[in-house]
Amino acid sequence: MIPAPGVTGPPSALPLAGVFGGALALLAAGVALLLRPSVLVGYHGSGPFLALTHTFTLGFVTLVFVGTLQQLLPVLLVTDLALPRLGYLTQPMLALGALGVVLGFALGFRPVLLAAGATLVVVALWLAMLQAYLSARRSPKRDAAAKGLVVSTLYLAITVTLGLLLAGSRQQAWLAQLVGYPVRLHLAVGLAGAFLLGIATAGQRLLAMFALAKKLRTWRLRTITALVHAGLATELLAVVSALPLGWLAWSLIAAASAVQLLEVAALLKVRLRKRLEAPIQRYLVAHAFLPLAGVLALLGHPAPAAVAMLLGFVGIAVSGMLVKIASFLAWLARSRSASGAPALLKELMWPELERPTTVALTLGTLAVIGAMLWRSVPFATAAAWLLTFGALLQAVQVGHILFAPVAAAAAPSKPAPVAAAAPSEPTQGASSPVAASTSSGTHPPPATPAPERITRR
Amino acid sequence: MSLRITTLTPEVEADAVMAALGNVIDPELGIDVVNLGLVYELNIVGSDVSVEMTLTTPGCPLHASIGEDVRRHVGAVPGIGDVNLEIVWDPPWTPDQMTDVARRFLGWL
Numbered sequence: 001m002i003p004a005p006g007v008t009g010p011p012s013a014l015p016l017a018g019v020f021g022g023a024l025a026l027l028a029a030g031v032a033l034l035l036r037p038s039v040l041v042g043y044h045g046s047g048p049f050l051a052l053t054h055t056f057t058l059g060f061v062t063l064v065f066v067g068t069l070q071q072l073l074p075v076l077l078v079t080d081l082a083l084p085r086l087g088y089l090t091q092p093m094l095a096l097g098a099l100g101v102v103l104g105f106a107l108g109f110r111p112v113l114l115a116a117g118a119t120l121v122v123v124a125l126w127l128a129m130l131q132a133y134l135s136a137r138r139s140p141k142r143d144a145a146a147k148g149l150v151v152s153t154l155y156l157a158i159t160v161t162l163g164l165l166l167a168g169s170r171q172q173a174w175l176a177q178l179v180g181y182p183v184r185l186h187l188a189v190g191l192a193g194a195f196l197l198g199i200a201t202a203g204q205r206l207l208a209m210f211a212l213a214k215k216l217r218t219w220r221l222r223t224i225t226a227l228v229h230a231g232l233a234t235e236l237l238a239v240v241s242a243l244p245l246g247w248l249a250w251s252l253i254a255a256a257s258a259v260q261l262l263e264v265a266a267l268l269k270v271r272l273r274k275r276l277e278a279p280i281q282r283y284l285v286a287h288a289f290l291p292l293a294g295v296l297a298l299l300g301h302p303a304p305a306a307v308a309m310l311l312g313f314v315g316i317a318v319s320g321m322l323v324k325i326a327s328f329l330a331w332l333a334r335s336r337s338a339s340g341a342p343a344l345l346k347e348l349m350w351p352e353l354e355r356p357t358t359v360a361l362t363l364g365t366l367a368v369i370g371a372m373l374w375r376s377v378p379f380a381t382a383a384a385w386l387l388t389f390g391a392l393l394q395a396v397q398v399g400h401i402l403f404a405p406v407a408a409a410a411a412p413s414k415p416a417p418v419a420a421a422a423p424s425e426p427t428q429g430a431s432s433p434v435a436a437s438t439s440s441g442t443h444p445p446p447a448t449p450a451p452e453r454i455t456r457r
Numbered sequence: 458m459s460l461r462i463t464t465l466t467p468e469v470e471a472d473a474v475m476a477a478l479g480n481v482i483d484p485e486l487g488i489d490v491v492n493l494g495l496v497y498e499l500n501i502v503g504s505d506v507s508v509e510m511t512l513t514t515p516g517c518p519l520h521a522s523i524g525e526d527v528r529r530h531v532g533a534v535p536g537i538g539d540v541n542l543e544i545v546w547d548p549p550w551t552p553d554q555m556t557d558v559a560r561r562f563l564g565w566l
Contacts, residue, residue, distance in 0.1 A: 071518060078516035078546075141515065209514050212486065212563065214552050272552045273486070274564030328518060331484055335522045345484045409482075 012333035014087035016402060018067010019326045021095055023391075023398040025059025026319070030388030037380035040371045044303055051105035056315065057190065058098035058121060062156065064318055065198060066094055066128050068325050069153065072202050073135050076146040082134030090124045090131075097121035101163075111171050118164040125157040144218040148201030148225050155193025155232075162186040180239070184246070187306065188235045192228050192253040195314045200224045200260045203283065206321055207264065210280050211271035220263040227256035250297065257290040257309075277346065278354030282320030285358055289313040289365065296369070304372045312365040319361060319394055323349065326401045340408030350400045353393045360390030460491075461498045468504040469536045475499070477530040481523060483513070488562055490523070494554025497545065504538030506531055511550045520544060 032052055033039065039048045070087050074080055100117020104110045132153040136142060162182050169176040204221055207213065231252030238245035264287055276284070289312025296305035327345045334341035334348075342348065364386030371379035462471050478499075481490045490496055490510060498509035508527060512520060524542050531540045555563075 075514070075516040075518060205514075209517075210485070212513065212552065272555075272560070272563050272565060328485075332518060332522060335525075341484070341522075343482055343484060344487050346487075 011085075012329050012336075014091060015067040015069075015071045016326065016329050016333065018063050018070075018087075018091055019322055019329070020398055020402060021091075022060045022064035022067065022318075022322065023395040025055055025063060025098070026315075027388070027391040027395045029055040029060065030384070030391040033380075033384040034388045037371075037384040038377055040368060040380040040383065041375045041377060047105045047108050051102050053310075054098070054105060055102050056311065058094075058101060058160075061195065061314055061318055062121075062125075062160075063091075063094060063098065064322055065156065065194075066090060066124070068202075068322075069128060069132065069149075071325065071329060072149060072205075073132060076143075076149050076202070076205055077135055077139035078141045079135060079139040081131060082138060083131050086127060086131050090127045093120045093124035093127075097124060104167075109170065111167075114167045115164075115171070118160065118167050121160045122157070122164050125153075125160050129153050129157045144221040144225065145201045145205050148197055148221060151225065152194050152198035152201060155189050155197065159186060159190035159194050162189060182239060185235055185239050188249065188253070189232055191306065191309055191314075192256065193232050195310070196253070196256060196260065197225060197228050199314065199317050200256075200263065203317065203321065204263060204267065206324070207267050207280070207283065210273070210324055211267060211276055212273040213267045213271040215270055217266065220259050220266065224256045224259045224263070227252050227259065231256065254294050254297070257294065261287055261290060277324070278351065278358065279320045279323035279349075282323075282354070282358040282361075283317050284320075285362055286313050286316035286320065289316070292369075301373060304369045307365070307368055307372060311368060312362075316358075316361050316365065319357070319390075322394075323354070323397055323401070326398050330401050334406075334408070342406045343409035347406055348401045348404075350397055350404075353397045353400075357390050357393040357397065360386045360393065364390055460494075460496055462501075463499070464501040466503055467501040468538075469501060469506070469534055471499060471501055473534050474501065474506055474508075474531055474537075477534050478508070478527065480530045481526045483523065484519065486513075486563075488555075488559045490527070492556045492559040492562075493550075494556065494559075495550060504536055505541070506537060506539070507541040507543070509543045509545055511545055511548075513550050515546045515549065 029052060032055060036048060039046070039052060042049065067087075070081060070084075097117045097120025100113045101121060102117075104113030104117055107113065132150045136146065136150045139146065163186055165175070165179050166181060166183060166186060169179060169181050200221060204216070208216055231249045234245050234252060235249035237243065238249060264284065268284075289308045292312065293305045293308035296302075296308055327348050330348055331341050331345045364383050367379050367383030367386055370376060371383055462475075464471055475491060478496055479489045479491045482488065483490065483493060483495075486493070493513065495512060496508060496510045498507075500507040500509075508531065510527070512523065517523075524544060527542050528540050531537060552560075
């Protein structure tokens with residue numbers, strides 16, 4: 001029997017802090033863009049542009065990733081975390097480091113801030129990697145999704161290490177001579193190794209859980225992992241050898257993205273939950289940006305293609321799953337508290353916010369792509385307003401899930417309704433929504449589970 | 458896997474225990490554990506009850522809270538003694554174990 005998880009799991013406050021911090025970082029990125037939308041149509045290596053992208057990648061995506069990793073690892077590995085309280089160290093380090101990096105860029109490439117911030121981020125992510133590795137070692141169940149999540153954590157640690165090398169190369173000539181300026185590798189490892197692979201692996205399990213999809217096939221996930229490895233190895237070879245292999249590396253990554261689309265389609269095909277919740281729909285909408293990124297890359301627009309993948313696919317997918325994960329974590333935390341939790345997770349959400357969030361983030365991303373394609377300030381301004389609006393709704397939603405008072409589910413009645421329990425209808429008289437629907441006439445009476453009974457007197 | 462109920466000189470009705478289990482809701486799906494087909498075995502020996510059940514996903518973070526709910530609701534049945542719960546992952550849960558009520562609730566019937 002696989003050991004039961006969750007007994008000594010991490011305190012809910014840790015992943016919740018990551019999720020809430022991430023939502024605030026997304027809002028900060030939106031406000032920063034609102035203050036200076038023209039940054040989108042300027043030089044993409046400028047301090048303000050890099051500050052904006054790192055607010056998004058480190059502040060939003062990575063903070064949410066590292067926070068939720070503490071809940072995802074036990075679920076995917078079916079074991080407790082090896083170091084359940086390590087997050088108390090890694091998360092503040094990551095948040096502080098991200099702030100240092102962003103300020104370092106925003107204030108005009110301040111070397112001390114960049115070096116200190118990047119060092120904190122690197123140490124935090126290698127500690128997160130250690131957590132993932134040690135937890136995986138004690139797991140009896142390491143399937144393709146679990147292995148992929150651990151590998152994506154490794155790639156995330158490598159991504160920020162490459163970022164630290166980049167920052168160092170700008171300051172130290174000897175380092176620049178030694179490693180050059182590995183911008184392309186930093187981008188490829190982050191986009192494909194950390195984010196695409198992370199979403200593919202965690203997303204497979206989460207989508208299956210939330211859409212109730214069973215009989216999963218693992219070959220697609222293994223193929224995605226292999227293609228990402230091959231793509232990144234090719235990119236490394238291209239950087240080291242100066243051979244023109246970049247097109248091959250990105251073709252392999254594009255193939256991995258195509259298999260991810262197949263995987264999501266396959267999961268939807270076998271799902272039992274026909275009507276998907278709005279955050280899950282947002283997660284699915286995010287996948288439309290993968291083919292768009294491919295088309296933009298083929299048409300010779302690498303920067304808008306990267307935006308489609310990073311802001312469109314990664315950002316919107318994380319934004320969708322973040323709401324579900326926050327609901328899960330908040331529900332668990334409330335169920336352990338004296339006040340108790342509501343009967344259903346979805347009662348923690350503010351449902352009216354979800355569709356406008358999806359629309360605003362989707363249109364905002366398209367407007368960013370338009371602004372970069374046509375160097376259009378009006379598009380950039382529209383993008384800033386839309387993204388800020390979407391990020392604000394997202395932050396309000398997460399705040400609502402975490403802090404809004406919700407009535408707890410009723411305690412069991414005493415004595416139990418023995419008379420209501422007809423032998424052939426064990427759930428009749430129960431307070432479950434199924435039973436409630438049945439009694440209200442929405443559904444016919446429950447089918448009879450046919451238990452095998454053995455009675456010895 | 459069909460539900461198996463075994464009783465030995467029972468002092469509580471199996472149906473009362475099943476009704477109590479019907480009050481344990483999966484908070485994500487909004488369906489009770491009986492209609493989801495998560496309960497594999499119920500043993501009643503005197504006033505003591507043992508429940509063997511699974512969850513829809515191995516490693517589900519709701520493991521602890523659903524377990525507590527089972528103990529709380531079954532423990533509220535009059536005359537009940539000890540409530541023992543074992544969560545198992547073998548055989549794994551499949552949607553085939555759901556009742557038509559659950560399927561209908563999910564929009565598939």
